Amino acid sequence: MSTTFDHDTLTVTGDFGTVIVAASPVAGATTLYDNAGTLVALDVTPTGSYTRTINLLPASTTEATYLTRYLAGLIQTSKRKVAVPADLKRVPSNYVKPTAAVWTAMTPLMTLLGIDLTAPAKPAGGKPRHSWRKAIATVPFTTTYEGTQATVYWVSRSAMVIKAGAQLKAEAPLNADGTLGFSARFAQQLRSEHAAAIDANWRLTTDVKLKSVNEVGLFLYFGGTNSWLHLFDPAGHTLHELTVVA
Numbered sequence: 001m002s003t004t005f006d007h008d009t010l011t012v013t014g015d016f017g018t019v020i021v022a023a024s025p026v027a028g029a030t031t032l033y034d035n036a037g038t039l040v041a042l043d044v045t046p047t048g049s050y051t052r053t054i055n056l057l058p059a060s061t062t063e064a065t066y067l068t069r070y071l072a073g074l075i076q077t078s079k080r081k082v083a084v085p086a087d088l089k090r091v092p093s094n095y096v097k098p099t100a101a102v103w104t105a106m107t108p109l110m111t112l113l114g115i116d117l118t119a120p121a122k123p124a125g126g127k128p129r130h131s132w133r134k135a136i137a138t139v140p141f142t143t144t145y146e147g148t149q150a151t152v153y154w155v156s157r158s159a160m161v162i163k164a165g166a167q168l169k170a171e172a173p174l175n176a177d178g179t180l181g182f183s184a185r186f187a188q189q190l191r192s193e194h195a196a197a198i199d200a201n202w203r204l205t206t207d208v209k210l211k212s213v214n215e216v217g218l219f220l221y222f223g224g225t226n227s228w229l230h231l232f233d234p235a236g237h238t239l240h241e242l243t244v245v246a
Contacts, residue, residue: 003189010189016105017058021113029055030067036158037114037212038129041083042075043068051158051211054113056106061098066091070099074117108182112223114214130213130228130243132157141231141239146221150204152231154239160210162219168202169221183223190219213239 004011010021025031025045032054033041040046058067069091072084091099110116132154140163141152150166168191172184180188190210191198197206210216217227228240 003185012109014105014109015059016102016109017056017060019106019109020055020057022053022055025053026055026057028064029057030064030071031055032071032115034114037214039080039082039115042071043085044083046083054110054115058099058102059105062095062102066095066099067102070096070103071117078117080117112182112186112214114212128228128240129245130240131245132243136243139233139242141233143220143227143230143232145225145227145230148220150220152216154213154243155209158211160213160216162204162208162210162216164197164204164206166204166208166220168198168204168219170202172222173224183218187218187222190215194219 002013008023012019012021020026020029025033031043032039033046033050034052034054035046035048035050040048040050056064056067058064068085069088072088073091075082075084137153137155139153141154143150143152146169148167148169150168151163153161153163155161172180172187174184175181194208197204197208199205208219210219213227213231214223217223217225217230226240228244229238231239233239233242
């Protein structure tokens with residue numbers, strides 16, 4: 001698998017095909033429209049706002065149009081409120097298994113990007129939702145997880161700032177076979193994008209702006225945990241406690 005970043009466009013290529021995270025849709029791809037961590041549309045321009053697109057160009061074993069149909073089926077089954085193209089046909093029977101295999105191969109990467117279609121959406125007891133508000137923007141949240149030390153501000157719905165002076169974890173954890181996992185690879189990509197702000201001792205010399213709590217965790221300590229539970233306000237409340245939507 002290879003990863004490249006150019007002008008705010010992240011491209012990941014593997015056995016599953018190519019995934020391109022960009023501001024705008026990519027022609028010929030199955031396009032997921034994401035709004036600050038919430039999937040809002042599949043292959044149709046959403047009526048509301050969106051912060052990024054995740055474009056899927058599947059391996060040659062299937063076609064993007066079949067992947068769109070397959071994902072639309074998952075979305076409809078899960079009863080998520082996601083806009084999908086009208087009057088979609090079924091995936092041809094001889095392409096069902098190849099298309100499902102491509103999506104299965106993409107799933108770890110999609111999970112890292114915050115896209116989860118593996119189970120029905122639940123109004124309660126499922127993945128928590130968090131809501132930003134103006135009062136949160138001025139609260140300094142700190143973390144010391146995995147030996148890191150950082151002060152982080154959630155400054156807007158899709159922007160978080162790690163303040164200068166933060167101490168990053170130096171070494172990425174490895175898989176059992178000695179290779180880097182998806183999270184570590186994305187963390188390295190994030191760090192390469194902000195290399196000028198990181199000194200030889202893995203300390204930030206200037207502020208770094210990222211898009212989500214997930215990216216903050218990857219950047220600081222290579223992820224591997226629920227970072228909403230490791231950012232604390234001065235009174236000891238977690239970011240999760242202060243922003244979770246009941």
